[in-house]
């Protein structure tokens with residue numbers, strides 16, 4: 232008998248994360264509106280800081296000390312309650328593997344971030360999906376899905392891929408309904424795109440509750456997706472546990488240097504938020520004008536919108552039509568969203584072009 236190398240069964244069951252595409256089937260470059268990247272790039276000051284980073288021959292500061300202090304100062308958090316990750320994705324893995332394992336459940340909403348399923352399975356836990364309501368997180372359904380085996384609950388707010396948003400009272404109600412031995416992870420990857428007066432109170436919960444972790448990222452509004460920097464905050468005890476299992480040098484010299492300068496350039500972040508709100512508003516209005524063709528929009532607080540195609544023009548035909556015209560968007564049939572397209576908010580010109588293409592496609596489909 233020959234023994235053969237076998238991955239653990241829960242690892243074998245994982246389907247690898249599928250990133251947004253950037254080229255067509257024929258390799259032709261396309262305008263990429265499939266990964267929620269910042270169409271304005273990043274802070275020019277951060278770009279300049281790249282050259283000033285600690286020499287690549289040297290290991291980075293494994294504790295990202297200056298960056299944690301700056302984040303702490305900006306948000307009023309003690310730096311020892313801030314953990315840096317190689318993207319906030321790393322922090323989601325750490326949270327699940329610290330508190331869940333084989334026999335446990337990790338709960339999240341239907342139509343939420345596809346990484347959550349992988350995060351749950353990688354640590355051997357069972358992913359559990361609560362039914363969504365109006366394409367967003369349904370707090371009642373989430374609470375009803377909690378069992379004695381639930382160890383971690385993950386909520387993206389705003390939610391990706393649908394852009395929906397739970398207000399402060401709903402986040403508080405979800406937390407209040409969870410047992411004390413369940414970790415609530417509030418994934419705020421798009422928080423900087425939300426108007427400050429609509430803040431969902433996540434950071435306050437992370438500061439005051441023993442079982443709340445908030446994750447944020449430099450990948451979206453800060454425009455540093457390629458540098459892989461995310462951060463998390465929660466109770467001291469949780470941060471201390473996650474620090475034990477993170478990559479020792481998980482944020483590169485360049486990433487630390489750029490994120491530090493990007494954080495200080497809040498003008499860029501505000502400009503990104505305002506640009507996004509304005510262009511998104513115009514695009515949503517253009518899509519709502521196609522209502523008689525069965526086109527509708529899921530209300531979004533993020534830098535993307537989920538457009539639903541429930542008339543003659545299908546989600547698949549809209550996706551292919553845009554791709555033929557040079558625009559790549561996100562079509563997610565395997566998430567039960569075959570009738571929709573997630574479109575990142577790009578520049579005024581890009582969104583006007585997309586709106587015109589979709590109008591033509593909808594009219595031709597009649």
Ligand SMILES: *Cc1c(COP(=O)(O)O)cnc(C)c1O
Nearest residue numbers: 318319320344391420448450461
């Ligand atoms: C983009 C995104 C992230 C961020 O990923 P990084 O690893 O920080 O680049 C996390 N959660 C959601 C829901 C996202 O859409």
